[in-house]
Amino acid sequence: MDTLTATLEPQLSIPKEETMNPAHHFDLAETPLREVNSALHGDVSGEIVIDNPAGAHSVAAGVNAPVKITVNGHVGYYAAGMNQQAEITIDGNAGTGVAENMMSGTVVVKGNASQSAGATAHGGLLVIEGDAAARCGISMKGIDIVVGGSVGHNSAFMAQAGRLVIRGDAGHGLGDSIYETRIYLRGNVESLGADCVAKPMRAEHLEELAGLLKAAGYKDDDPSTYTRYGSARQLYHFHSDNTSAY
Numbered sequence: 001m002d003t004l005t006a007t008l009e010p011q012l013s014i015p016k017e018e019t020m021n022p023a024h025h026f027d028l029a030e031t032p033l034r035e036v037n038s039a040l041h042g043d044v045s046g047e048i049v050i051d052n053p054a055g056a057h058s059v060a061a062g063v064n065a066p067v068k069i070t071v072n073g074h075v076g077y078y079a080a081g082m083n084q085q086a087e088i089t090i091d092g093n094a095g096t097g098v099a100e101n102m103m104s105g106t107v108v109v110k111g112n113a114s115q116s117a118g119a120t121a122h123g124g125l126l127v128i129e130g131d132a133a134a135r136c137g138i139s140m141k142g143i144d145i146v147v148g149g150s151v152g153h154n155s156a157f158m159a160q161a162g163r164l165v166i167r168g169d170a171g172h173g174l175g176d177s178i179y180e181t182r183i184y185l186r187g188n189v190e191s192l193g194a195d196c197v198a199k200p201m202r203a204e205h206l207e208e209l210a211g212l213l214k215a216a217g218y219k220d221d222d223p224s225t226y227t228r229y230g231s232a233r234q235l236y237h238f239h240s241d242n243t244s245a246y
Helices: 002-012 016-020 033-040 203-215 240-245
Strands: 025-027 047-051 068-072 087-090 106-109 125-128 141-147 161-166 182-185 196-199 227-231
Touching (some): 141 203, 161 203
Parallel strands (some): 025 047, 068 087, 087 106, 125 141
Antiparallel strands (some): 196 227
Protein backbone atom coordinates (compact mmCIF):
# COMPACT_ATOMS: atom_id res chain seq x y z
CA MET A 1 0.00 0.00 0.00
CA ASP A 2 2.81 2.41 0.85
CA THR A 3 4.49 1.66 -2.48
CA LEU A 4 1.24 2.21 -4.42
CA THR A 5 0.58 5.52 -2.63
CA ALA A 6 4.08 6.73 -3.35
CA THR A 7 3.61 5.83 -7.01
CA LEU A 8 0.30 7.71 -7.34
CA GLU A 9 1.20 10.84 -5.39
CA PRO A 10 3.11 12.58 -8.21
CA GLN A 11 0.22 11.92 -10.61
CA LEU A 12 -2.41 13.30 -8.22
CA SER A 13 -0.42 16.40 -7.31
CA ILE A 14 -1.63 19.48 -9.28
CA PRO A 15 0.77 22.44 -9.28
CA LYS A 16 -0.79 25.61 -7.89
CA GLU A 17 0.16 27.63 -10.96
CA GLU A 18 -1.80 25.28 -13.25
CA THR A 19 -4.88 25.58 -11.05
CA MET A 20 -4.69 29.39 -11.29
CA ASN A 21 -4.24 29.24 -15.09
CA PRO A 22 -1.78 32.16 -15.15
CA ALA A 23 -1.85 32.39 -18.95
CA HIS A 24 -5.28 34.01 -18.63
CA HIS A 25 -4.38 36.45 -15.87
CA PHE A 26 -2.41 39.62 -16.51
CA ASP A 27 -1.20 42.20 -14.00
CA LEU A 28 -0.37 45.55 -15.60
CA ALA A 29 1.66 46.44 -12.52
CA GLU A 30 4.09 43.72 -13.60
CA THR A 31 3.55 43.18 -17.34
CA PRO A 32 3.81 46.00 -19.93
CA LEU A 33 0.53 46.84 -21.68
CA ARG A 34 2.10 46.22 -25.10
CA GLU A 35 2.79 42.62 -24.11
CA VAL A 36 -0.73 42.15 -22.76
CA ASN A 37 -2.40 43.51 -25.89
CA SER A 38 -0.05 41.45 -28.06
CA ALA A 39 -1.13 38.33 -26.19
CA LEU A 40 -4.79 39.28 -26.65
CA HIS A 41 -4.20 39.57 -30.40
CA GLY A 42 -2.85 36.04 -30.51
CA ASP A 43 -4.49 32.65 -30.11
CA VAL A 44 -6.61 33.30 -27.00
CA SER A 45 -9.74 31.65 -25.64
CA GLY A 46 -11.84 31.38 -22.51
CA GLU A 47 -11.84 34.01 -19.77
CA ILE A 48 -9.13 36.63 -19.26
CA VAL A 49 -8.61 38.95 -16.29
CA ILE A 50 -6.54 42.14 -16.40
CA ASP A 51 -5.61 43.62 -13.02
CA ASN A 52 -4.19 47.02 -12.05
CA PRO A 53 -4.90 49.00 -15.27
CA ALA A 54 -4.29 52.25 -13.31
CA GLY A 55 -5.76 54.43 -16.06
CA ALA A 56 -3.64 52.97 -18.87
CA HIS A 57 -4.65 53.84 -22.43
CA SER A 58 -5.83 51.37 -25.10
CA VAL A 59 -6.37 48.49 -22.70
CA ALA A 60 -7.78 45.46 -24.57
CA ALA A 61 -7.87 47.37 -27.85
CA GLY A 62 -8.12 45.52 -31.15
CA VAL A 63 -9.30 42.19 -29.75
CA ASN A 64 -10.78 39.89 -32.40
CA ALA A 65 -11.79 36.67 -30.64
CA PRO A 66 -14.87 35.32 -28.84
CA VAL A 67 -13.33 35.69 -25.38
CA LYS A 68 -14.52 37.16 -22.10
CA ILE A 69 -12.24 39.86 -20.68
CA THR A 70 -12.62 41.53 -17.29
CA VAL A 71 -10.57 44.65 -16.52
CA ASN A 72 -10.43 45.30 -12.78
CA GLY A 73 -10.06 49.05 -12.42
CA HIS A 74 -10.16 52.38 -14.26
CA VAL A 75 -8.89 52.72 -17.82
CA GLY A 76 -7.73 55.67 -19.93
CA TYR A 77 -8.27 56.51 -23.60
CA TYR A 78 -9.68 54.10 -26.21
CA ALA A 79 -10.17 51.03 -24.02
CA ALA A 80 -11.75 48.14 -25.96
CA GLY A 81 -11.39 50.12 -29.17
CA MET A 82 -11.99 48.28 -32.46
CA ASN A 83 -13.42 45.34 -30.54
CA GLN A 84 -14.67 42.37 -32.50
CA GLN A 85 -16.44 39.37 -30.93
CA ALA A 86 -15.10 39.82 -27.39
CA GLU A 87 -17.21 40.39 -24.28
CA ILE A 88 -15.29 43.03 -22.32
CA THR A 89 -16.23 44.30 -18.86
CA ILE A 90 -14.48 47.33 -17.35
CA ASP A 91 -15.01 47.34 -13.60
CA GLY A 92 -14.37 51.07 -13.21
CA ASN A 93 -14.48 54.31 -15.19
CA ALA A 94 -13.33 54.73 -18.79
CA GLY A 95 -11.58 57.63 -20.50
CA THR A 96 -12.16 59.16 -23.93
CA GLY A 97 -13.33 56.93 -26.77
CA VAL A 98 -14.18 53.69 -25.00
CA ALA A 99 -15.27 51.09 -27.60
CA GLU A 100 -14.31 53.52 -30.39
CA ASN A 101 -14.84 51.95 -33.83
CA MET A 102 -16.18 48.73 -32.29
CA MET A 103 -17.43 46.24 -34.88
CA SER A 104 -19.12 43.54 -32.78
CA GLY A 105 -19.20 41.99 -29.34
CA THR A 106 -20.11 43.64 -26.04
CA VAL A 107 -18.40 46.26 -23.90
CA VAL A 108 -19.75 47.05 -20.42
CA VAL A 109 -18.44 49.97 -18.34
CA LYS A 110 -19.47 49.58 -14.71
CA GLY A 111 -18.68 53.23 -13.91
CA ASN A 112 -18.75 56.46 -15.92
CA ALA A 113 -17.34 57.12 -19.39
CA SER A 114 -15.61 60.24 -20.66
CA GLN A 115 -16.39 61.90 -24.00
CA SER A 116 -16.88 60.22 -27.37
CA ALA A 117 -17.92 56.82 -26.02
CA GLY A 118 -18.68 54.47 -28.90
CA ALA A 119 -17.47 56.98 -31.49
CA THR A 120 -17.74 55.80 -35.12
CA ALA A 121 -18.59 52.27 -33.97
CA HIS A 122 -20.23 49.99 -36.54
CA GLY A 123 -21.77 47.25 -34.40
CA GLY A 124 -22.01 45.45 -31.09
CA LEU A 125 -23.43 46.65 -27.79
CA LEU A 126 -21.88 49.24 -25.46
CA VAL A 127 -23.37 49.54 -21.97
CA ILE A 128 -22.32 52.39 -19.67
CA GLU A 129 -23.89 51.87 -16.27
CA GLY A 130 -22.99 55.37 -15.03
CA ASP A 131 -22.96 58.67 -16.94
CA ALA A 132 -21.36 59.40 -20.30
CA ALA A 133 -19.77 62.77 -21.07
CA ALA A 134 -20.01 64.88 -24.24
CA ARG A 135 -20.43 63.43 -27.72
CA CYS A 136 -21.51 59.98 -26.67
CA GLY A 137 -22.15 58.04 -29.88
CA ILE A 138 -20.64 60.69 -32.16
CA SER A 139 -20.83 59.49 -35.78
CA MET A 140 -22.04 56.07 -34.65
CA LYS A 141 -22.58 53.76 -37.62
CA GLY A 142 -24.56 50.80 -36.33
CA ILE A 143 -23.61 50.25 -32.69
CA ASP A 144 -26.21 50.03 -29.93
CA ILE A 145 -25.37 52.14 -26.87
CA VAL A 146 -27.28 52.00 -23.58
CA VAL A 147 -26.38 54.58 -20.91
CA GLY A 148 -27.66 53.92 -17.41
CA GLY A 149 -27.28 57.58 -16.39
CA SER A 150 -27.12 60.83 -18.34
CA VAL A 151 -25.12 62.01 -21.37
CA GLY A 152 -23.34 65.29 -22.08
CA HIS A 153 -23.70 67.79 -24.90
CA ASN A 154 -23.77 66.90 -28.59
CA SER A 155 -24.38 63.22 -28.00
CA ALA A 156 -25.27 61.32 -31.21
CA PHE A 157 -23.77 64.17 -33.26
CA MET A 158 -23.89 63.11 -36.93
CA ALA A 159 -25.03 59.65 -35.80
CA GLN A 160 -25.71 57.58 -38.90
CA ALA A 161 -27.11 54.22 -37.76
CA GLY A 162 -27.75 52.23 -34.60
CA ARG A 163 -29.65 53.03 -31.40
CA LEU A 164 -28.75 55.21 -28.42
CA VAL A 165 -30.71 54.60 -25.21
CA ILE A 166 -30.39 57.14 -22.37
CA ARG A 167 -32.02 56.29 -19.05
CA GLY A 168 -31.21 59.71 -17.57
CA ASP A 169 -31.02 63.21 -19.09
CA ALA A 170 -29.24 64.64 -22.13
CA GLY A 171 -27.25 67.85 -22.53
CA HIS A 172 -27.72 70.45 -25.23
CA GLY A 173 -27.42 69.66 -28.93
CA LEU A 174 -28.73 66.09 -28.72
CA GLY A 175 -28.71 64.43 -32.14
CA ASP A 176 -27.26 67.39 -33.98
CA SER A 177 -27.18 66.66 -37.75
CA ILE A 178 -28.43 63.14 -37.08
CA TYR A 179 -29.06 60.68 -39.91
CA GLU A 180 -30.92 57.41 -39.23
CA THR A 181 -29.89 56.63 -35.66
CA ARG A 182 -32.77 56.24 -33.22
CA ILE A 183 -32.46 57.91 -29.81
CA TYR A 184 -34.56 56.77 -26.86
CA LEU A 185 -34.50 59.17 -23.90
CA ARG A 186 -36.25 58.63 -20.57
CA GLY A 187 -35.27 61.91 -18.90
CA ASN A 188 -35.13 65.52 -20.06
CA VAL A 189 -33.12 67.06 -22.88
CA GLU A 190 -31.51 70.48 -22.53
CA SER A 191 -31.89 71.16 -26.26
CA LEU A 192 -32.09 69.29 -29.55
CA GLY A 193 -29.48 69.76 -32.26
CA ALA A 194 -30.10 70.74 -35.87
CA ASP A 195 -32.62 68.50 -37.65
CA CYS A 196 -33.32 66.35 -34.57
CA VAL A 197 -37.00 66.08 -33.57
CA ALA A 198 -39.22 64.04 -31.26
CA LYS A 199 -41.04 61.20 -33.01
CA PRO A 200 -43.96 58.95 -32.04
CA MET A 201 -43.32 55.69 -30.20
CA ARG A 202 -45.08 53.05 -32.26
CA ALA A 203 -45.41 49.39 -31.35
CA GLU A 204 -42.24 48.40 -33.19
CA HIS A 205 -40.26 51.04 -31.30
CA LEU A 206 -41.57 49.89 -27.94
CA GLU A 207 -40.58 46.32 -28.82
CA GLU A 208 -37.16 47.40 -30.06
CA LEU A 209 -36.48 49.45 -26.93
CA ALA A 210 -37.62 46.63 -24.63
CA GLY A 211 -35.11 44.32 -26.31
CA LEU A 212 -32.27 46.81 -25.90
CA LEU A 213 -33.07 47.42 -22.24
CA LYS A 214 -33.21 43.70 -21.54
CA ALA A 215 -29.88 43.10 -23.27
CA ALA A 216 -28.29 45.84 -21.15
CA GLY A 217 -29.72 44.55 -17.87
CA TYR A 218 -32.57 47.05 -17.46
CA LYS A 219 -35.53 44.81 -18.25
CA ASP A 220 -37.69 46.40 -15.53
CA ASP A 221 -37.77 49.78 -17.31
CA ASP A 222 -41.10 50.68 -18.92
CA PRO A 223 -40.44 51.53 -22.60
CA SER A 224 -43.52 53.75 -22.68
CA THR A 225 -41.77 56.23 -20.36
CA TYR A 226 -39.19 56.98 -23.08
CA THR A 227 -39.34 59.51 -25.93
CA ARG A 228 -37.97 58.68 -29.36
CA TYR A 229 -35.89 61.23 -31.27
CA GLY A 230 -34.61 61.08 -34.81
CA SER A 231 -33.94 62.99 -38.00
CA ALA A 232 -36.43 65.39 -39.53
CA ARG A 233 -34.60 64.72 -42.83
CA GLN A 234 -34.39 68.41 -43.69
CA LEU A 235 -30.60 68.47 -44.05
CA TYR A 236 -30.15 65.48 -46.35
CA HIS A 237 -29.93 67.80 -49.35
CA PHE A 238 -28.75 71.39 -49.48
CA HIS A 239 -31.47 74.02 -49.55
CA SER A 240 -30.87 77.74 -49.32
CA ASP A 241 -33.63 78.12 -46.72
CA ASN A 242 -31.62 75.90 -44.33
CA THR A 243 -28.28 77.68 -44.74
CA SER A 244 -28.11 78.72 -41.06
CA ALA A 245 -28.46 75.11 -39.95
CA TYR A 246 -25.46 73.74 -41.88
